[in-house]
Amino acid sequence: MDADPPCAVGGCTGHGTKLCSRCGQKAYCSPECQRKDWKVHKLTCKKAETPENRIGDLLRQGRLFSAQCELEQLQKPNPRLAAELEEKMKFGTLSEVVDDVLQLQPIEGFGLGYVAAKELLPGQPLLFDTAFSSAPMDGxxxxxxxxxxxxxxxxxxxxxxxxxxxxxxxxxxxxxxxxxxxxxxxxxxxxxxxxxxxxxxxxxxxxIAEANSMYCTEDPSLLALFAAGARFNHSCAPNATLESSKSTLLVRAGCAIPMGSEVTISYLPHQLLLEAGAKRRERLLNGRGFHCRCQRCESEQDQ
Ligand SMILES: C[S@@+](CC[C@H](N)C(=O)[O-])C[C@H]1O[C@@H](n2cnc3c(N)ncnc32)[C@H](O)[C@@H]1O
Structure with a gap:
């Protein structure tokens, strides 16, 4: 016995072997029949709440980190959505503040910077960004x-x-x-x-590239320019950490961060944070062109 329903197009004798991927309700024998029926079906077709549809929506909204997390949770890999995600990651113009946990605002004396819009937990993902450009340092x-x-x-x-x-x-x-x-x-x-x-x-x-590019944590011989990531201010005692490649950046809370506090990263590689203040400040001045005024440097200079 054949379990397939008849094709939803009136007069067609085919079997409805393919369901409308949007609502998952109407069955068709072929893409041609589905196209023929779309004019009428679209009036009632309601998007089903499937993980795949949710991922599709996240990708359309440019929320690549959330899409990637949901994609990893799928029971069956979905190559079409995975390819769409990869393509968008290469695009270089998309960023996501995960769950609206950060707010970009003026920080007195430092231009713009990010402030915690909620209480943040250690390790929590905060901002995902795609690199507009990247380059090796040994060219x-x-x-x-x-x-x-x-x-x-x-x-x-x-x-x-x-x-x-x-x-x-x-x-x-x-x-x-x-x-x-x-x-x-x-x-x-x-x-x-x-x-x-x-x-x-x-x-x-x-x-601009010199003031804003970041070294890649996966391969420190690369630098990349992340437009949203570039708005984090530097601290020699940062409360957030970076995970970056030549094309993507993920910033996570490095510790519990109270709501309203500024979220800072380090522009210096980890080893340099272990160095004395003068060495750190010299590196920031030569490399980035600013005199570091983070709390750690200010209190060291007061001593
Ligand atoms: C990558 S941008 C950071 C975002 C910047 N505040 C903005 O408004 O776009 C780096 C610039 O921010 C300022 N800045 C960031 N961290 C600083 C720090 N610890 N001390 C002094 N200035 C800092 C400097 O003007 C520096 O050139």
């Missing part, structure tokens, strides 16, 4: 120039080459160029000179 060029070149390439060029290129260009103008420069005078000085606009932009983006 034949200064790595910041390489990162900057890649960023510029994404921001320029003919529009409408692809939706992806357009989205990256928009992101470059809306987010990357708004990040701070290594030396805050750079921007003002550049704006005053009548330098060739291309040259001006190259200098500006190099300075």
């Amino acid at each position: 034949d060029k200064e790595f910041y120039c390489t990162i900057a070149e890649k960023a510029i390439r994404k921001g320029h060029g003919d529009r409408r080459v692809s939706a992806r290129a357009d989205a990256q260009a928009d992101f470059y103008y809306d987010s990357i160029l708004k990040l701070g420069t290594k030396d805050s005078h750079d921007r003002a000085t550049l704006e005053e000179t009548d330098m060739d606009p291309e040259m001006r932009e190259q200098i500006l983006v190099c300075s």
